[in-house]
Amino acid sequence: MSEREDSNTRERILAAAADIIAEDGMTAKLSVRAIAARVGVSTGSLRHHFPTQQALRDEVMRRAYDWMLADTDIHNSTIPARDRLVECLLQVLATARAGAEAREAMTAVSTAFIVADQNEQVRETYLAIQRDGQRRTEDWLRVLAAEGGAPDRGDIPRLARFLCTVLNGIALERALPAEDSLSQLEKQTLYVAADAVLGDHS
Template identity: 60%
Template sequence: MSEGGGAVDDQQEPSTRDRILAAAAAILGEDGATARLSVRAVAARAGVSVGSLRHHFPTQQDLRDEVMRRVLDWMMPRSSIGDRSVPPRERLVQCLLDVLDLSGTGAQAREAMTTMTSTFITAEQTASVREAYLAAQRDGQRRTEGWLRALAEECEIPADDIPRRARFLGTVLDGLSLERAMPAVDSLTQVESEVLFAAADVALAPVDRDG
């Protein structure tokens, strides 16, 4: 209660940045991941000026990247990459499995791959399609680099080699995601585990300073 006896509203109004992101996310939710994020349309929906939107997000790609980051933050399980009670390779493999599991298995994986193909491969290659794909690609690279940075000291990973190692892990995940959509062998889970642990061993290998 306030001093005057009135109720105090503890809820704060969303920031301008959050309103812009919510508006952009709503447009993508209604019109698809590759929908064009028109500056005027997003600003109008958020109830802000075009100048204010440009202040927070100078380009449409900046806006799309941040929407993608927040959506995947919401979808992804909380990472345990910093839990040093678990061996580094096991922590990295679990993070990779969390990404892989977003596509599901069986029919769900096939549906996800069909959607990916129709959205980014067979669709007309417009600027919006390119922006949407690059946003997803950059977010995946950023997350994987973050995991490797968290393990860099423990595993003696050179900082300048982290982007290359992250791209390698991303390629492995792409291949396993595609395999999940195919008629799979009964032991697919075991195969995935073996591949991911092998990939983690490569990604976490220290530099051979004697070579």
């Protein structure tokens, strides 16, 4: 099989997995046999590209978030590091929506990951989402660290986890009743978090 054919097979596998998730919900079971049958390849071929269901789900989720999140200015060193980091975090928050849409989104998350039975598909899906958020945040911090805009590179996983936890809290808060618009408070909170992560390097 040529490299081009190999790449095409990989893309068709991802498209089939994405179709199953679109049809059955984000915690749908990604059966190796079902996907292989849709694509018209052997299960061995599918395993060649994605050795585990988790690897397949991780890649589908990564592609979905690549599509949802616009390009960031994280590489634009003419903008202060803290501003770039906060803008990246705000882009993630934008996917959580606001008001009634935020409540619908949080209800869907709660139904899928808290109320539902904690089976393998639920666990795989949650971990794929969590890993993708962690990876993106670590990537942003690595860019800033390379410029001298973040502390010790060894701290990046821990600091990225902190920022993801802050985002989760704000996303939940958006779904709860509030007296005033939260947008200004959210931005202030993200600047506090960015300053805590970047220290004197921002």
